[in-house]
Amino acid sequence: MTAQEVNAFLAEVYPQLNDAMSGYSVVDVVPGGCTVRLDATEAHLRPGGTVSGPSLFTLADIGGYACVLSHTGPEALSVTTNLNINFMRKALAGPIDGLCRILKFGRSLVVFDVEMRTCSDGLTVAHATGTYSIPPGQPSNA
Amino acid sequence: MTAQEVNAFLAEVYPQLNDAMSGYSVVDVVPGGCTVRLDATEAHLRPGGTVSGPSLFTLADIGGYACVLSHTGPEALSVTTNLNINFMRKALAGPIDGLCRILKFGRSLVVFDVEMRTCSDGLTVAHATGTYSIPPGQPSNA
Amino acid sequence: MTAQEVNAFLAEVYPQLNDAMSGYSVVDVVPGGCTVRLDATEAHLRPGGTVSGPSLFTLADIGGYACVLSHTGPEALSVTTNLNINFMRKALAGPIDGLCRILKFGRSLVVFDVEMRTCSDGLTVAHATGTYSIPPGQPSNA
Amino acid sequence: MTAQEVNAFLAEVYPQLNDAMSGYSVVDVVPGGCTVRLDATEAHLRPGGTVSGPSLFTLADIGGYACVLSHTGPEALSVTTNLNINFMRKALAGPIDGLCRILKFGRSLVVFDVEMRTCSDGLTVAHATGTYSIPPGQPSNA
Numbered sequence: 139m140t141a142q143e144v145n146a147f148l149a150e151v152y153p154q155l156n157d158a159m160s161g162y163s164v165v166d167v168v169p170g171g172c173t174v175r176l177d178a179t180e181a182h183l184r185p186g187g188t189v190s191g192p193s194l195f196t197l198a199d200i201g202g203y204a205c206v207l208s209h210t211g212p213e214a215l216s217v218t219t220n221l222n223i224n225f226m227r228k229a230l231a232g233p234i235d236g237l238c239r240i241l242k243f244g245r246s247l248v249v250f251d252v253e254m255r256t257c258s259d260g261l262t263v264a265h266a267t268g269t270y271s272i273p274p275g276q277p278s279n280a
Numbered sequence: 281m282t283a284q285e286v287n288a289f290l291a292e293v294y295p296q297l298n299d300a301m302s303g304y305s306v307v308d309v310v311p312g313g314c315t316v317r318l319d320a321t322e323a324h325l326r327p328g329g330t331v332s333g334p335s336l337f338t339l340a341d342i343g344g345y346a347c348v349l350s351h352t353g354p355e356a357l358s359v360t361t362n363l364n365i366n367f368m369r370k371a372l373a374g375p376i377d378g379l380c381r382i383l384k385f386g387r388s389l390v391v392f393d394v395e396m397r398t399c400s401d402g403l404t405v406a407h408a409t410g411t412y413s414i415p416p417g418q419p420s421n422a
Numbered sequence: 423m424t425a426q427e428v429n430a431f432l433a434e435v436y437p438q439l440n441d442a443m444s445g446y447s448v449v450d451v452v453p454g455g456c457t458v459r460l461d462a463t464e465a466h467l468r469p470g471g472t473v474s475g476p477s478l479f480t481l482a483d484i485g486g487y488a489c490v491l492s493h494t495g496p497e498a499l500s501v502t503t504n505l506n507i508n509f510m511r512k513a514l515a516g517p518i519d520g521l522c523r524i525l526k527f528g529r530s531l532v533v534f535d536v537e538m539r540t541c542s543d544g545l546t547v548a549h550a551t552g553t554y555s556i557p558p559g560q561p562s563n564a
Numbered sequence: 565m566t567a568q569e570v571n572a573f574l575a576e577v578y579p580q581l582n583d584a585m586s587g588y589s590v591v592d593v594v595p596g597g598c599t600v601r602l603d604a605t606e607a608h609l610r611p612g613g614t615v616s617g618p619s620l621f622t623l624a625d626i627g628g629y630a631c632v633l634s635h636t637g638p639e640a641l642s643v644t645t646n647l648n649i650n651f652m653r654k655a656l657a658g659p660i661d662g663l664c665r666i667l668k669f670g671r672s673l674v675v676f677d678v679e680m681r682t683c684s685d686g687l688t689v690a691h692a693t694g695t696y697s698i699p700p701g702q703p704s705n706a
Contacts, residue, residue, distance in 0.1 A: 151327040185293040191341050191360045196334040218333045220504050220553065222364040222648040224675050224693060226668040241691050242652040249650050251691065265667050265677065267650060267693055269504065362646050362695065364506040366533050366551060368526040383549050384510040391508050393549065407525050409508060409551055411646065435611040469577040475625050475644045480618040502617045506648040
């Protein structure tokens with residue numbers, strides 16, 4: 139699936155995503171990974187005026203989900219089993235890119251990491267590693 | 281600070297929390313920990329009709345923040361540096377309690393864990409461990 | 423399997439464990455968990471004279487393995503897929519107990535946590551959360 | 565510090581490292597990171613004949629430590645506060661490289677990740693993210 143197809147699919151099966159906390163999209167899909175973006179506004183800030191942890195977690199989680207979707211086809215039922223995130227620098231409102239790499243694409247588990255950088259200056263603000271579980275009987279490329 | 285005081289403080293300094301994804305509150309504060317609650321509605325669901333990862337991450341993150349606030353006083357500037365979460369069972373809409381324990385309350389780092397259970401049946405749906413960093417010069421009880 | 427049976431099994435299938443870094447054993451098995459112990463000596467210390475991170479990681483990993491073994495029977499092939507560990511206090515040489523709880527015992531994944539405490543004063547020195555994967559076709563109680 | 569200087573320093577302050585589980589060394593130091601190596605032998609194997617989790621954890625931990633040492637000078641007292649590791653593929657005995665990147669070099673916390681690849685075929689067998697804490701009053705380049 140292309141970035142556009144993943145976005146259309148997410149809008150259909152996961153309307154909550156951009157109903158409540160809008161601003162998330164897939165901007166690029168490449169073999170072995172993808173790039174997701176958060177256009178952080180006032181709604182994504184926490185005390186101190188910086189982008190909140192839940193907003194960046196959501197970006198990382200969508201990144202992993204987009205990796206699975208774009209590399210298996212429209213399959214909405216895979217679920218996150220683990221996600222570890224480190225917050226490294228404060229990020230002001232504005233676009234933040236999540237560069238996602240698939241570290242392992244197994245039969246039942248997909249392991250990925252996501253480096254989150256502010257588009258304005260390219261600084262890494264957070265880094266996450268996670269695992270998606272693909273239920274048995276789903277299409278998979280590995 | 282009591283649960284009520286923490287809720288009032290959060291409403292003041294972190295309006296985004298319940299603007300976008302409402303339903304979070306502190307229900308109890310005890311020495312060495314606290315309990316936070318998510319009243320999960322349709323807005324918190326992901327594909328498959330179960331409570332989303334970002335919703336549970338937010339619950340865990342608020343739990344750690346409430347631990348810091350309730351044990352140091354109204355200090356809004358502490359930040360999450362790391363959070364690791366495991367998702368174990370699907371949870372339907374309804375109240376979910378996050379039972380938070382402070383594992384370490386150091387001068388600059390607070391380590392906590394949160395066990396998240398559906399109130400209807402008491403099953404553990406997710407578990408998180410995290411670290412908050414308290415900036416130098418803040419009040420602290422350790 | 424009892425603690426004694428797990429120790430005998432580990433000695434047989436995992437001789438490296440106590441060849442290189444001796445001092446690890448299972449001291450108790452209960453429904454839903456177990457207790458493992460490290461008798462930390464000079465060999466387990468790192469710079470600064472405190473018990474090393476790898477020694478405590480090993481204790482946590484054995485704790486998860488003992489949870490799987492004691493609740494499924496002698497099955498050596500399950501593997502760790504993820505382990506997250508927080509180090510909270512320095513521990514001097516001496517016995518350290520790892521109190522392990524099974525958070526989820528699924529068909530293919532077992533999630534557990536381990537609280538590591540020095541036996542001398544009961545202080546928590548480290549906390550870990552991990553996942554073991556049980557290959558298909560293995561006996562399992564869930 | 566160069567790779568050679570870090571190795572000499574480790575041999576002096578951390579003799580336990582290669583006493584018990586030999587085979588660890590720093591093979592390269594570059595700005596913003598370093599490469600560490602484990603020459604995995606029979607002693608590093610777990611049941612199933614593959615390199616054990618504790619052996620790979622140790623490689624990742626040394627990688628973070630070497631990042632701190634090589635970028636601050638001979639300072640033995642920094643400590644790991646958190647390490648999260650994902651195991652992705654089984655690795656047979658033989659050399660495994662840990663490619664370490666410094667994600668953040670703060671005043672008190674250093675965040676790094678380590679990709680571990682078997683030298684024989686370049687496959688990623690494990691990935692870790694961790695944090696070292698540098699005590700106040702230490703030299704630091706950030």
